[in-house]
Amino acid sequence: xxxxxxxxxxxxxxxxxxxxxDDLIVPVLSGLGPREQNDAAVLPAVAGRLAFTTDSYVxxxxxxxxxxxxxxxxxxxxxxxxxxxxxxxxxxxxxxxEEGLPVAELRRVLESLRAAADRCGVAIVTGDTKxxxxxxxxxxxxxxxxIGVLDHPVAISGRGARPGDRVLINGPFGDHGMAVLAAxxxxxxxxxxxxxxxxxxxxxxxLLAELGTAVHVLRDPTRGGVATTVKEIARQSDVAIVLDxxxxxVSPAVAGACAILGLDPLFVxxxxxxxxxxxxxxxxxxxxxxxxxxxxxxxxxxxxxxxxAESGGRVRLRTAIGGMRAIEMLAGEQLPRIx
Amino acid sequence: xxxxxxFRDPELARIQVEAIRRAVxxxxxxxxxxxxxxxxxxxxxxxxxxxxxxxxxxxxxxxxCPVCVTPVDYVDHxxxxxxxxxxIIATFGDMVRVPGSxxxxxxxxxxxxxxxxxxxxxxxxxxxxxxxxxxxVFLGVGFETTTPTIAGxxxxxxxxxxxxxxxxxxxKTIPVPMAVLADDPxxxxxxxxxxxxxxxxxxxxxxxxxAETHRVPCVITGFEPLDILQGVLMLARQIVAGEARVETQYxxxxxxxxxxxxxxxLAAVFEPCDAAWxxxxxxxxxxxxxxxxxxxxxxxxxxPVAVEPPREHAGCLCGEILKGKVRPGDCPLFRxxxxxxxxxxxxxxxxxxxxxxxxxxx
Numbered sequence: 061x062x063x064x065x066x067x068x069x070x071x072x073x074x075x076x077x078x079x080x081x082d083d084l085i086v087p088v089l090s091g092l093g094p095r096e097q098n099d100a101a102v103l104p105a106v107a108g109r110l111a112f113t114t115d116s117y118v119x120x121x122x123x124x125x126x127x128x129x130x131x132x133x134x135x136x137x138x139x140x141x142x143x144x145x146x147x148x149x150x151x152x153x154x155x156x157x158e159e160g161l162p163v164a165e166l167r168r169v170l171e172s173l174r175a176a177a178d179r180c181g182v183a184i185v186t187g188d189t190k191x192x193x194x195x196x197x198x199x200x201x202x203x204x205x206x207i208g209v210l211d212h213p214v215a216i217s218g219r220g221a222r223p224g225d226r227v228l229i230n231g232p233f234g235d236h237g238m239a240v241l242a243a244x245x246x247x248x249x250x251x252x253x254x255x256x257x258x259x260x261x262x263x264x265x266x267l268l269a270e271l272g273t274a275v276h277v278l279r280d281p282t283r284g285g286v287a288t289t290v291k292e293i294a295r296q297s298d299v300a301i302v303l304d305x306x307x308x309x310v311s312p313a314v315a316g317a318c319a320i321l322g323l324d325p326l327f328v329x330x331x332x333x334x335x336x337x338x339x340x341x342x343x344x345x346x347x348x349x350x351x352x353x354x355x356x357x358x359x360x361x362x363x364x365x366x367x368x369a370e371s372g373g374r375v376r377l378r379t380a381i382g383g384m385r386a387i388e389m390l391a392g393e394q395l396p397r398i399x
Numbered sequence: 400x401x402x403x404x405x406f407r408d409p410e411l412a413r414i415q416v417e418a419i420r421r422a423v424x425x426x427x428x429x430x431x432x433x434x435x436x437x438x439x440x441x442x443x444x445x446x447x448x449x450x451x452x453x454x455x456x457x458x459x460x461x462x463x464c465p466v467c468v469t470p471v472d473y474v475d476h477x478x479x480x481x482x483x484x485x486x487i488i489a490t491f492g493d494m495v496r497v498p499g500s501x502x503x504x505x506x507x508x509x510x511x512x513x514x515x516x517x518x519x520x521x522x523x524x525x526x527x528x529x530x531x532x533x534x535x536v537f538l539g540v541g542f543e544t545t546t547p548t549i550a551g552x553x554x555x556x557x558x559x560x561x562x563x564x565x566x567x568x569x570x571k572t573i574p575v576p577m578a579v580l581a582d583d584p585x586x587x588x589x590x591x592x593x594x595x596x597x598x599x600x601x602x603x604x605x606x607x608x609x610a611e612t613h614r615v616p617c618v619i620t621g622f623e624p625l626d627i628l629q630g631v632l633m634l635a636r637q638i639v640a641g642e643a644r645v646e647t648q649y650x651x652x653x654x655x656x657x658x659x660x661x662x663x664x665l666a667a668v669f670e671p672c673d674a675a676w677x678x679x680x681x682x683x684x685x686x687x688x689x690x691x692x693x694x695x696x697x698x699x700x701x702x703p704v705a706v707e708p709p710r711e712h713a714g715c716l717c718g719e720i721l722k723g724k725v726r727p728g729d730c731p732l733f734r735x736x737x738x739x740x741x742x743x744x745x746x747x748x749x750x751x752x753x754x755x756x757x758x759x760x761x
Contacts, residue, residue: 381448381625
């Protein structure tokens with residue numbers, strides 16, 4: 061690599077492209093040498109049902125407290141596989157680079173992709189790189205797709221919530237969205253907020269291994285936040301869900317930043333959080349498993365609500381002062397208020 | 400412990416609700432209390448406060464959501480400025496989706512205009528500094544809570560000698576429309592829950608004429624659930640006792656004289672004017688415009704653009720809702736033609752709007 065920024069020629073398919081791939085992208089992501097590269101990855105057969113998912117990452121800024129677009133792109137796809145109850149195996153990485161991107165930033169993202177994949181025990185087996193003219197993309201976009209295997213008989217689905225189920229979350233929510241917002245807008249918060257960006261495959265593996273069919277629904281409340289995800293579960297399962305405001309875990313820093321900006325943490329994105337609907341008798345054990353996997357000093361998991369037999373997919377919040385109100389999805393993104 | 404927990408204590412809430420129940424138990428007629436401020440409207444819905452109060456207490460929402468009361472021709476004006484080449488519109492977030500006659504800032508942004516959401520008017524000044532080749536127009540919307548900060552931004556822009564920073568003014572003041580609504584015989588407001596943060600600026604004394612001349616009890620109330628319950632209790636006790644005084648529940652922030660420094664800054668940059676309120680019409684003396692010596696920063700004066708003739712959706716009851724005369728459910732468009740995804744009226748689009756609150760939390 062001679063140029064310190066990405067040039068259009070790096071996407072030409074010619075020698076510049078080959079050098080970008082052979083000298084940087086492929087060695088960092090997969091460790092394959094140039095002679096081992098083919099048009100498609102050929103994967104060994106596995107026993108069990110397969111889960112397959114894809115997601116694109118366009119976060120701005122590329123680097124934020126607690127993570128970056130690289131680890132986000134791996135954890136996001138690994139977590140989507142985990143939410144289907146699958147053990148993640150292989151991922152692909154597609155990169156869209158904007159002309160002018162510093163190569164040093166690309167390297168940081170690639171190294172983060174690789175470190176995250178290693179942490180999750182998944183191999184990056186195929187990929188693609190394109191370069192677009194300046195202004196046609198915002199620095200760097202990543203697409204990942206992933207394949208996982210379900211090597212257990214438990215059926216996990218958004219339709220599985222049953223009356224009486226407890227709704228659990230594995231820790232405080234709202235951190236990722238507020239960390240990215242603060243980094244993007246240059247908000248100077250006295251208590252810095254760090255993204256919760258983390259893989260969930262291990263906690264899911266243990267939940268399924270130890271509790272089996274007592275686990276009914278798993279969902280990661282990413283875009284749209286906890287409220288939107290709970291609403292989706294209620295609709296899919298055709299039940300009502302009542303959340304308990306006093307039990308909702310939100311860190312003081314997130315609660316404070318949200319209060320200042322007029323945002324509701326219930327609708328703020330997460331990247332390392334898991335909502336589970338489990339049979340009531342398994343709730344304590346599930347919380348114990350979540351606690352085992354919770355990051356040190358990050359605040360613990362909590363039982364935040366209950367599934368109620370009532371058709372229509374309603375979600376209600378028992379407010380901290382004992383009132384009751386509905387929770388609906390937002391129309392668009394949350395916009396900060398005037399006052 | 401969370402900063403908010405003491406203000407959301409369920410046991411204290413229960414005691415307050417019980418006290419309210421006792422206070423109004425022997426009162427022969429229902430009490431109509433108006434919360435003037437949009438943040439109160441949201442908080443009341445968000446904490447399910449209506450579900451806790453006795454049926455005898457009716458809470459109605461007033462014209463205190465700054466986005467909702469901004470007339471449609473202001474949005475059209477902002478849209479026309481957004482289309483002007485080289486212009487950056489800087490605005491608080493909730494103006495972006497407000498529908499004008501045929502477009503909105505969100506739509507213009509999608510079509511190529513530059514619309515930047517800022518968190519402080521000073522961020523808009525910084526934008527103008529960073530982009531000397533562009534024209535930055537800040538949308539000056541809001542009540543006395545935000546206007547002093549906009550005055551500060553104008554003063555800062557002048558000190559920095561910026562010739563590319565402008566404000567499109569639609570500032571409004573709160574006590575004037577409260578007096579108009581107090582005298583509306585159709586409405587019959589028994590008491591006002593007065594805004595928290597507007598009052599931090601203008602002070603409790605600003606409401607004295609409302610209580611003394613218009614005979615409406617006023618309680619300046621904070622935004623946390625226990626604040627609101629206590630405010631309701633204080634109002635209920637005044638009404639039952641036949642009194643009309645100004646009381647301050649939100650004593651941890653609001654002083655009788657208000658924030659003198661903010662008032663001085665505001666008065667140095669702005670002067671009173673008549674203002675159009677969406678759905679209500681023109682209320683004399685209820686607005687604020689830039690003083691002539693600051694006309695160089697007035698987008699309406701300095702940046703002439705053609706603005707389309709205003710067109711309001713027929714059947715939209717925002718005006719009646721803003722006056723507290725009807726509830727959102729009474730509007731034929733509510734939940735049918737008018738939803739947060741496709742808002743028709745401003746009460747649905749603003750996060751503080753009565754219809755948005757009812758739709759979201761109802």
